[in-house]
Amino acid sequence: MARIICYDPENHNNCIVLSEGAAGIYRDVDGKSQLFTPLQQSHINVLSANGEAAVLEGRYDNEPKVFLSPSNLQTYCKDAKWCNQKLVVGDAKLNALGNGKYSLAVENGISLSTIASNGAFYPVCINGEQYFLNSDRTAFVDQTAVLGPYHIPGLTYAKAVLSGYSELYGLTTVFGVGITASTSQPSSWGTATRVTANSTSVLNLSYFTLEAAQSGSGNYLWFLVQSSLAHVNDNDFFNFLYDATLDYSISGAYVNYSDQQIASSSDANAVVLEVG
Amino acid sequence: MSSNPFITSYDKNDTVNGNMVKITDGSLALFNKCGNIRRETSALTRVSMGIASINAWTELDGYFTQTPVVTLSPKVIPTYLSNKYLGTQKFNLTYQIASTGVTGKYKIKPVLTRRALAVSYASSDVDIWDQTSHGVFYFTDFCVLGKWRPAVGSLNVNFAFDYLCGGQNTIMGTNIGYYSNVAHNIFLDVASNYAPGAVASASYTQSNSRSEINRSGTLSYSGPSTTYLWRLRYERRSDGWVNSTPSPYNIGDYVDWFKQTGWSYSCAEAAETLSDSNFKVFYLAVGR
Numbered sequence: 177m178a179r180i181i182c183y184d185p186e187n188h189n190n191c192i193v194l195s196e197g198a199a200g201i202y203r204d205v206d207g208k209s210q211l212f213t214p215l216q217q218s219h220i221n222v223l224s225a226n227g228e229a230a231v232l233e234g235r236y237d238n239e240p241k242v243f244l245s246p247s248n249l250q251t252y253c254k255d256a257k258w259c260n261q262k263l264v265v266g267d268a269k270l271n272a273l274g275n276g277k278y279s280l281a282v283e284n285g286i287s288l289s290t291i292a293s294n295g296a297f298y299p300v301c302i303n304g305e306q307y308f309l310n311s312d313r314t315a316f317v318d319q320t321a322v323l324g325p326y327h328i329p330g331l332t333y334a335k336a337v338l339s340g341y342s343e344l345y346g347l348t349t350v351f352g353v354g355i356t357a358s359t360s361q362p363s364s365w366g367t368a369t370r371v372t373a374n375s376t377s378v379l380n381l382s383y384f385t386l387e388a389a390q391s392g393s394g395n396y397l398w399f400l401v402q403s404s405l406a407h408v409n410d411n412d413f414f415n416f417l418y419d420a421t422l423d424y425s426i427s428g429a430y431v432n433y434s435d436q437q438i439a440s441s442s443d444a445n446a447v448v449l450e451v452g
Numbered sequence: 453m454s455s456n457p458f459i460t461s462y463d464k465n466d467t468v469n470g471n472m473v474k475i476t477d478g479s480l481a482l483f484n485k486c487g488n489i490r491r492e493t494s495a496l497t498r499v500s501m502g503i504a505s506i507n508a509w510t511e512l513d514g515y516f517t518q519t520p521v522v523t524l525s526p527k528v529i530p531t532y533l534s535n536k537y538l539g540t541q542k543f544n545l546t547y548q549i550a551s552t553g554v555t556g557k558y559k560i561k562p563v564l565t566r567r568a569l570a571v572s573y574a575s576s577d578v579d580i581w582d583q584t585s586h587g588v589f590y591f592t593d594f595c596v597l598g599k600w601r602p603a604v605g606s607l608n609v610n611f612a613f614d615y616l617c618g619g620q621n622t623i624m625g626t627n628i629g630y631y632s633n634v635a636h637n638i639f640l641d642v643a644s645n646y647a648p649g650a651v652a653s654a655s656y657t658q659s660n661s662r663s664e665i666n667r668s669g670t671l672s673y674s675g676p677s678t679t680y681l682w683r684l685r686y687e688r689r690s691d692g693w694v695n696s697t698p699s700p701y702n703i704g705d706y707v708d709w710f711k712q713t714g715w716s717y718s719c720a721e722a723a724e725t726l727s728d729s730n731f732k733v734f735y736l737a738v739g740r
Contacts, residue, residue, distance in 0.1 A: 182459055203517065205515060212515045212516065212556065212740070213498040213740060243525065257534065260532065261531050261534075262528060262529060262731070263529055265526060265528070265734075297644060298646075299679075301600040303599045336646050337648070341596075341597055343593075343594075382593075383595045383687065423595075425597050425599075425600060427643035427648045428645075428681065429646050430645060430646040
């Protein structure tokens with residue numbers, strides 16, 4: 177191997193070595209000659225981030241390293257407003273083409289993803305009312321409210337509390353939580369049920385809470401509020417008097433969800449700096 | 453260590469301002485003639501690059517004669533955290549660099565800071581419950597659930613209520629009137645998880661419901677710097693009817709309303725250093 181070595185006349189551990197295809201500066205470190213600055217080449221390439229491979233400029237004896245920088249990206253998705261979100265730049269995948277040439281692709285592209293979370297609070301701010309009398313106030317009508325969908329990509333578990341108020345006797349309230357993959361309503365629910373007594377005593381405050389939970393695998397959260405009123409005795413007179421309503425609210429849910437891509441990056445680019 | 457060049461190669465036609473290569477013990481530099489003046493146009497530098505975790509030390513490859521300059525680019529970093537959704541968010545990516553203790557060796561620690569800009573809001577948007585419109589009158593315990601609303605930081609909620617209730621007991625006889633002892637309780641419920649709870653309350657006792665009570669007040673909460681939900685909950689408890697004679701009241705003697713009359717919240721700007729090791733950056737260190 178042909179080489180030119182330029183020594184520091186006072187310390188031969190300090191030197192510059194020129195050889196075919198390489199140059200390096202060596203310095204004395206604690207009595208040993210250590211390579212400080214090797215000859216390097218660098219190029220800047222503009223890549224599509226959609227996974228397509230591009231042939232890099234220059235030729236390299238060894239596989240180069242790659243520094244990626246996103247240049248066109250989405251940083252926030254409003255449909256996942258209540259999920260933490262992150263930018264993910266895929267791995268640089270180099271492919272040796274021979275004769276020192278390489279191609280480069282950004283594996284999985286550049287994407288916006290939710291950040292997996294266990295026990296996150298997902299607010300929904302639901303304030304609702306159910307009314308149980310028919311239009312001429314002669315009979316009770318069962319009520320069902322299906323609330324949703326709320327978009328939580330990668331949803332695996334949800335637990336929620338319904339807080340309600342009603343003065344009604346003989347009222348059955350079912351509160352449910354559902355998980356679906358699409359925006360179609362759930363076919364099954366995790367439910368909790370409350371049945372009030374058919375009391376004839378003086379009416380008492382009926383502020384109550386119901387907790388329901390559901391496990392599954394999907395992208396959408398739903399709530400079910402289902403109530404029915406039984407006419408059991410004359411004391412239901414009060415039900416009629418008092419407009420026969422259930423007021424309820426749901427503040428939010430305790431949710432688990434996994435990392436999930438929420439925006440593709442097919443229109444994004446990456447700037448690549450490579451060093452050999 | 454000598455600072456004299458080991459090798460200097462000049463342009464023979466212009467030894468003063470012409471192109472030149474200079475090799476010393478510490479650098480290999482190129483000089484080019486720019487506007488008839490010799491200027492250094494490039495020098496051989498060392499580059500170290502790779503992927504580093506946030507808030508953790510990563511040692512740089514190779515040796516540097518002096519502290520290198522580092523640039524960072526996102527690999528996996530958060531861009532939005534929902535717990536401060538009410539405020540504008542800024543993410544600042546910087547780094548610390550230090551010697552490893554070995555001559556010429558360095559390490560870096562990427563630091564990711566999230567700042568949520570200050571938020572303040574005031575509204576006279578109100579929730580009103582008015583029982584007079586029901587046209588029905590009897591003593592009972594009662595409750596009003598206000599709407600859930602988001603806030604961040606310190607919160608002040610104003611409320612007012614009015615209650616008057618007395619009537620003629622037609623069951624006992626036209627000369628028999630009635631009233632009740634009533635307790636009025638207003639709660640400020642907060643949900644920072646799925647199960648709401650009261651963080652402040654106000655109580656008022658009305659010993660005779662025939663004497664109208666009219667009160668207003670403010671419930672406050674020095675909340676967290678992260679977003680939470682709040683509502684007012686009004687509860688009224690009656691300890692039962694009290695009959696009296698003679699009956700001075702008719703069924704029309706009935707007033708009852710409760711309303712939330714406004715609110716405000718504010719939160720100072722806060723900075724936090726994120727430390728999740730799943731967050732990563734590309735780094736590029738350049739030096740000699």
